[in-house]
Amino acid sequence: MKASSAKQTLDIGEVVRLTGVTPATLRFYEEKGLIRSTGRHGLRRLFQAHVLQQLQFIALGKHAGLTLEEIASMFTSEGKLLVDRAFLLKKADEIERSIHKLNAVKNTLFHVAKCSAPNHMECPKFQRLLEVAGKKKPRRRTTARK
Incomplete structure (x- = not known):
């Protein structure tokens, strides 16, 4: 699930392909403040490559029974992980x-x-x-x- 280091942004389709997370879920996570898109290419949202790790942590948190609010509280406004x-x-x-x-x-x-x-x-x-x-x-x- 690694993005090319030369490619710093991924469109929503690439994120879906690499993670299996649906576009609707990505939009929901963005609405809840768990992830953040960096812009658009046409109608397609763009994400920084580190969103892949954020999505992995979100999946781990959900498996552990954490609420989305609890998971969101462990990300800084820049999307960096700050574990409690x-x-x-x-x-x-x-x-x-x-x-x-x-x-x-x-x-x-x-x-x-x-x-x-x-x-x-x-x-x-x-x-x-x-x-x-x-x-x-x-x-x-x-x-x-x-």
């Missing part, structure tokens, strides 16, 4: 907790599907899994105690 490391660490921790929960659910489903007990309610392991699943976790306080 503390925010990304917090997001990575959230993803880690989600992975842990999903693994527990996956393992439970595998056990239920493969359990040889004639009735799952007679299976001691299934009973323990139900108990764990039914317990509510205490909520964390979001404000500091005085």
Whole structure:
């Protein structure tokens, strides 16, 4: 997905071809301030070559569950990436907790599907899994105690 170093601008068709991002999505990202065109060649928008990396970061952010506003906040007005490391660490921790929960659910489903007990309610392991699943976790306080 590299643009020729001699070619500093790409038209919208080249960006679409190199990234797979649709023209409508590119226009939407531009409207939201995530990317910026540098002009037009006829009716076709032109972009600096670094838009390819911006689009890669946008894709990564979306995969991580970031909102477009959160992603946009990590670009300067010139389109340079300015990562909020503390925010990304917090997001990575959230993803880690989600992975842990999903693994527990996956393992439970595998056990239920493969359990040889004639009735799952007679299976001691299934009973323990139900108990764990039914317990509510205490909520964390979001404000500091005085």
